[in-house]
Amino acid sequence: MSAPTSLTSPSSLSTVVPALRAAGCVFAEEEAELLLSAARTPDELDIMVDRRVAGHPLEHVLGWAEFRGLRVAVDAGVFVPRRRTEFLAEQAIALARPGAVVVDLCCGSGAVGAALLAALGTVELHAADIDPAAVRCARRNLGGDGRVYEGDLYAPLPARLRGRVDVIVANAPYVPTASIDLLPPEARDHEPRVALDGGADGLDLQRRVTAGALAWLAPDGRLLVETSERQAPRTVGTFARGGLLPRVVTCDDLDATVVIGTRRG
Known part of the structure; x- marks a missing residue:
């Protein structure tokens, strides 16, 4: 009897890669290797490839x-x-x-909070999201090192944090409603x-x-939000009207724009 074929064998790659490429996956080879390494059985691999092709x-x-x-x-169903x-x-x-003391609003899966904990270790991290599925993910990702609350923005946070938060970070949604239909199907059809x-x-x-930030920030505390280059001037105006001293930082490599607002005094 011949030995079973390994999921990571060249023959498996030669089957998965064309299927992914035909579905329009630009990085078909890299994706195939990830799927092959993740699947525990041939049947599980078939299911995973079918989902990706779909x-x-x-x-x-x-x-x-x-x-x-x-x-x-x-x-599945959580913002990537x-x-x-x-x-x-x-x-x-x-x-x-x-x-x-750090608050991560619109935390999604808790990726930003997890990165903060990995880099700094000892921050007092609180995270919140309105989506129950995201909250479940964030609790898994942050473990016992951060508190995760389900609710709308600041509403679920403990009152004892008012005036004590050093950093509020928020990757709040910033796609205009009329542009949702222009997003890639992966986002439009599979993310909340x-x-x-x-x-x-x-x-x-x-x-x-921004409107709620001053009540929660400590003196000289900062609010950071991700936005787009096109929207940044209006975000700056919103921060200034909200009593924050704004500045814009960008990263060309990641096509990223962040507005940072400091509570004055």
């Missing part, structure tokens, strides 16, 4: 996304952390000191609309986050 995000098929070198659990958001995490890491839709101009959630 347009499900690779991260949902694998059950995880890579974020700043971490494997972050991402369940983007590479550009690594820049938001890096800015928060640069501003938060060990022992700082609440994690994408930022209202008519894309800034509804940013305005609400």
Whole structure:
């Protein structure tokens, strides 16, 4: 009797790669290797390939996304952390000191919070999201090192944090409602609309986050939000009207824009 074929054998790759390429996967070879390494049986591999060919995000098929070198659990139906958001995490890491009180709003899978904990270790991390599926993911990713709350923005946070938060980080949705249909099908069809839709101009959630920030920030505390280059001037205006001193930082490599607002005094 011949030995069973390994899932990572060349013959398996030669089957999976053409299927992914035919479905329009640009990085078919890399995706095939990830699927082959994740599947435990040939039947499981078939199911995973079928899901990917049907347009499900690779991260949902694998059950995880890579974020700043971490494997972050991402369940089906949960917003997939983007590479550009690594820049938001890096800015928060640069501003938060060990022992700082950090709040991650619209936390999704908890990727930004997990990155902060990995880099700084001893921050007091609180995270919140309105989506129950995202909250379940974030609790798994943060473990016992961060508190995760289900609710709308600041509403579920403990009152004892008012005036004590050193850094608020928010990857609030900023896609204008009219642009949702222009998103890639992976996002449009498989991620929750609440994690994408930022209202008519894309800034509804940013305005609400900014409006509540002063009540929660400590003196000289900072609010950081991810936005787009095109929207950044309006985000800056929102921060200034909300009593924050704003500045814009960008990363061309990741096509990332972050607005940082400091509470004055």
